[in-house]
Amino acid sequence: MAHIVGAITTSHVPAIGRAIAKGLQQDPYWKPFFDGFPPVREWLARARPDVVVVVYNDHGLNFFLDKMPTFAIGAAEQYRNADEGWGIPTVPPFEGDPALSWHLIESLVAQDFDLTTCQEMVVDHAFTLPMALCWPEMDWPVRTVPVCVNTVQAPLPSAQRCLRLGQALGRAIASWPADQRVVVMGTGGLSHQLDGERAGFINKEFDLQFMRSMRSDPSWATQFSTTQLVEQAGTQGVELLNWLVARGTLPDQVRIVHENYHIPISNTASGLMLLEPMR
Amino acid sequence: MPTPDPRQPVAGTTIFDGEQARKGYALNKMCYSFNEAANRQAFLADEQAYCDAYALNPQQRDAIRNRNVLQLIQAGGNAYYLAKFAGIFGLDMQDIGAQQTGLSKDEFKAKLLAARG
Numbered sequence A: 001m002a003h004i005v006g007a008i009t010t011s012h013v014p015a016i017g018r019a020i021a022k023g024l025q026q027d028p029y030w031k032p033f034f035d036g037f038p039p040v041r042e043w044l045a046r047a048r049p050d051v052v053v054v055v056y057n058d059h060g061l062n063f064f065l066d067k068m069p070t071f072a073i074g075a076a077e078q079y080r081n082a083d084e085g086w087g088i089p090t091v092p093p094f095e096g097d098p099a100l101s102w103h104l105i106e107s108l109v110a111q112d113f114d115l116t117t118c119q120e121m122v123v124d125h126a127f128t129l130p131m132a133l134c135w136p137e138m139d140w141p142v143r144t145v146p147v148c149v150n151t152v153q154a155p156l157p158s159a160q161r162c163l164r165l166g167q168a169l170g171r172a173i174a175s176w177p178a179d180q181r182v183v184v185m186g187t188g189g190l191s192h193q194l195d196g197e198r199a200g201f202i203n204k205e206f207d208l209q210f211m212r213s214m215r216s217d218p219s220w221a222t223q224f225s226t227t228q229l230v231e232q233a234g235t236q237g238v239e240l241l242n243w244l245v246a247r248g249t250l251p252d253q254v255r256i257v258h259e260n261y262h263i264p265i266s267n268t269a270s271g272l273m274l275l276e277p278m279r
Numbered sequence B: 001m002p003t004p005d006p007r008q009p010v011a012g013t014t015i016f017d018g019e020q021a022r023k024g025y026a027l028n029k030m031c032y033s034f035n036e037a038a039n040r041q042a043f044l045a046d047e048q049a050y051c052d053a054y055a056l057n058p059q060q061r062d063a064i065r066n067r068n069v070l071q072l073i074q075a076g077g078n079a080y081y082l083a084k085f086a087g088i089f090g091l092d093m094q095d096i097g098a099q100q101t102g103l104s105k106d107e108f109k110a111k112l113l114a115a116r117g
Helices: A014-021 A038-047 A098-110 A125-134 A159-174 A204-216 A218-223 A226-233 A237-248 B018-023 B025-033 B037-045 B047-053 B058-066 B069-074 B079-088 B093-101 B105-114
Strands: A003-010 A051-056 A071-074 A116-118 A143-149 A181-187 A254-265 A268-277
Touching: A003 A038, A003 A125, A003 A159, A003 A237, A014 A125, A038 A125, A038 A181, A038 A254, A038 A268, A051 A125, A051 A159, A051 A237, A071 A098, A098 A143, A098 A159, A125 A143, A125 A181, A143 A159, A143 A237, A159 A181, A159 A218, A159 A237, A181 A237, A204 A218, A204 A226, A204 A237, A204 A254, A204 A268, A218 A237, A226 A237, A254 B105, B018 B025, B025 B058, B025 B079, B037 B047, B037 B079, B047 B058, B058 B069, B069 B079, B069 B093, B079 B093, B093 B105
Parallel strands: A003 A181, A051 A143, A051 A181, A071 A116
Antiparallel strands: A003 A268, A071 A143, A254 A268
16 A cells, blocks of 8 residues: 655745756855755655655646636646746656546545646646755656645635645545555745735744644644735745645654754745654 | 725735736736746737737736836736746846835845844
């Protein structure tokens, strides 16, 4: 049977892609962020995942506002990256796992999560950058399944709904008969706001409380409506919903293998967590 | 003082909801087209014709002409789509943040650093 070996949650801002393209990983501005990842890569080398399920939000590359699914899942043989408007070099394509995707779709719909299924899908920085941070050589040693959460156009799914999606996704993965090692990623956040007079808003206290809750009390964030999450974490800080989906795939008891928090990268408070299930 | 909008309770923040999505559809659709380099070039070559092709309303045209992010948001623009517009001019998120908050870029960067506490 498939089993989840761990969850990785990380920020995903486009400027990381520019920094990678320019080789700025050891630049003083970027170093505190990039230095968070070697322990994750060492863990991945030991954990040897076969598949990564990446929970993220699309920023207007695959989905436009003409059709905006609350939850969507890829079921393609391959996922390509593409120009998002800034001309940053694209990354090599990712191998999909359509058989696993369809198993997840069957299982999730049976658990009352009605996802939009996508047999063609381009993946944006929110998918590609966390992958590139984990495998900087970009010779991807894993198959992938993208899961998209709408954090773009309100109404957004509630924190409670996202946590429950994660729990359902965890059960779906566990019921996959193949003997596969699975990592779940949740990308985005932490606190940041790009738009409005409140641009530049960062809330360190909230972020650190949220990270603590990821270990022992993942339902903590469900006390907030999505509007209250905007108030606490900023308009784009609500991307932490993707973290909640990833956390939901793990059992109640988890171990923090590694974490990092740094202010700022671009306009964002960056967070990184690597969690392992305790059995 | 304008009457507070119960749908928009966070000061200095326009949550992109159905009302904004309807208002900004043409504008965001134009910005979505900027994913392709050829379209970015076409916009730069003839901005008026490009706005015509996407049937922007006068408010949206003014906001585009002024390169003014707060006006673009008022006209229904979504931050993720506006970022593609800003990219045409090589503006990064600190340029955008500085413009919206009335700070210099250095002052805006200092504001971000101050969040370390």
